[in-house]
Amino acid sequence: MTSAEAANHYFKKAARIMDVGERIETLLATPLRELKVQVSIELDNGEIRTFSGYRIQHDNARGPMKGGLRFHPEVDGDETLGLASLMTWKTAVVNLPYGGAKGGIQVDPGKLSLKELERLTRKFVDQLHDVIGPTRDIPAPDMNTNPQVMAWIMDQYSKYHGHSPAVVTGKPLELYGSRGREAATGRGLLFVAREILRDVGMGVKGTRFAIQGFGNVGSHAARLLAEDGGVVVAVSDVHGGIQSARGLDVPALFEHVRRSGSVKGFPGGTPCRGEDVLVADCDVLVPAALGGVITRQVAADVRARIVLEGANAPCTPEADEVFEKKGVLVVPDILANAGGVTVSYFEWVQNLQHVTWEEERVNGELERVMKEAYEKVGQISRSRKLPLRTSAYVLAIGRVGKATVLRGI
Numbered sequence: 114m115t116s117a118e119a120a121n122h123y124f125k126k127a128a129r130i131m132d133v134g135e136r137i138e139t140l141l142a143t144p145l146r147e148l149k150v151q152v153s154i155e156l157d158n159g160e161i162r163t164f165s166g167y168r169i170q171h172d173n174a175r176g177p178m179k180g181g182l183r184f185h186p187e188v189d190g191d192e193t194l195g196l197a198s199l200m201t202w203k204t205a206v207v208n209l210p211y212g213g214a215k216g217g218i219q220v221d222p223g224k225l226s227l228k229e230l231e232r233l234t235r236k237f238v239d240q241l242h243d244v245i246g247p248t249r250d251i252p253a254p255d256m257n258t259n260p261q262v263m264a265w266i267m268d269q270y271s272k273y274h275g276h277s278p279a280v281v282t283g284k285p286l287e288l289y290g291s292r293g294r295e296a297a298t299g300r301g302l303l304f305v306a307r308e309i310l311r312d313v314g315m316g317v318k319g320t321r322f323a324i325q326g327f328g329n330v331g332s333h334a335a336r337l338l339a340e341d342g343g344v345v346v347a348v349s350d351v352h353g354g355i356q357s358a359r360g361l362d363v364p365a366l367f368e369h370v371r372r373s374g375s376v377k378g379f380p381g382g383t384p385c386r387g388e389d390v391l392v393a394d395c396d397v398l399v400p401a402a403l404g405g406v407i408t409r410q411v412a413a414d415v416r417a418r419i420v421l422e423g424a425n426a427p428c429t430p431e432a433d434e435v436f437e438k439k440g441v442l443v444v445p446d447i448l449a450n451a452g453g454v455t456v457s458y459f460e461w462v463q464n465l466q467h468v469t470w471e472e473e474r475v476n477g478e479l480e481r482v483m484k485e486a487y488e489k490v491g492q493i494s495r496s497r498k499l500p501l502r503t504s505a506y507v508l509a510i511g512r513v514g515k516a517t518v519l520r521g522i
């Protein structure tokens with residue numbers, strides 16, 4: 114199943130339960146606009162190179178579209194479409210006044226110099242500037258794009274349309290970024306973890322977590338869960354894994370990663386293979402790296418009681434079925450990792466109002482949004498006896514569907 118097919122699978126499953134009808138189903142599943150552009154730049158050595166750039170705008174019934182930009186060799190139209198639709202449902206689950214979009218450039222940014230990367234980003238904006246904007250489509254960082262890339266986007270877009278900080282989120286703090294944005298996805302995972310653990314009669318304190326990925330999402334989740342009393346028993350990144358049944362010293366692990374660039378070789382635990390972390394003996398598994406890593410086979414071996422999806426689409430639909438049979442609770446990406454887009458929304462609001470919020474306010478508002486979304490999804494799950502993923506889709510499709518009909522087709 115391709116990424117777009119997997120995203121569509123969940124959408125269709127919920128749409129059928131809701132009986133929205135074939136026409137509305139087709140309307141909601143079809144993207145508004147799919148753009149593929151040629152991005153040609155001159156390399157530092159004078160050579161010309163051409164890359165493919167994508168922006169897929171899935172739905173705007175609830176507001177301007179929102180979604181990240183990836184710079185990765187595997188970016189293609191199919192993956193981008195799947196992720197764009199995920200953004201429509203995610204922004205609806207947390208009730209932000211947004212639709213969904215996603216984009217990227219098929220490139221290995223590690224092979225470009227900083228100047229080449231800047232030229233590539235600016236050229237991409239030249240191709241896109243007519244269809245993005247603070248009231249149309251607001252990009253954000255994703256895999257291999259960062260606050261610096263967002264700053265270039267803001268600058269290039271502003272050359273066409275005048276000073277426009279609200280055209281992108283995830284900007285540097287010195288250039289209209291929001292306090293609390295960097296840790297927002299990890300913090301959102303913490304808030305959701307607190308809620309679901311309370312529902313099953315546990316708490317974060319003393320609960321054992323295994324985390325795949327130690328980048329933006331995984332590292333902040335590990336830090337915040339540990340600060341809340343959670344026991345982080347296994348962690349991995351692209352280079353390998355590390356585990357300790359008694360719990361890893363997370364601040365010491367951060368220091369090790371800062372010095373060496375990886376969790377691998379951390380002296381405070383036993384080395385393991387990255388994939389071992391997915392099947393580690395723990396209570397909660399947090400996949401926070403790649404999509405599609407939890408397949409049917411992996412799911413059969415997962416020992417956790419709860420899976421908290423930090424990454425986008427880490428579980429395949431087949432894995433989801435295995436978890437349902439095993440009674441493993443899966444908190445879906447469109448709820449669990451929505452903290453990032455929520456604080457991106459706060460950044461956009463601050464930019465539009467020319468104000469700056471204190472971090473306390475950002476974190477407090479984030480907690481309110483995540484708790485409310487969890488509560489609404491939980492209510493649907495309990496009343497209709499549905500898994501959390503299907504319930505989240507039911508909530509999202511209901512909201513997007515209503516907005517679509519009210520606006521008129």
Ligand code: NAD
Binds near residue numbers: 326327351352404
């Ligand atoms: P990142 O690039 O900061 O970190 C990715 C991490 O995954 C790195 O530690 C990397 O070493 C690790 N990794 C890569 N391949 C791996 C493998 N095979 N095994 C174990 N670890 C591996 O990315 P991120 O921003 O943390 O995003 C991670 C995921 O979360 C992505 O799916 C992304 O779309 C999703 N997400 C991110 C945000 C956000 O705000 N950053 C929000 C929502 C969802």
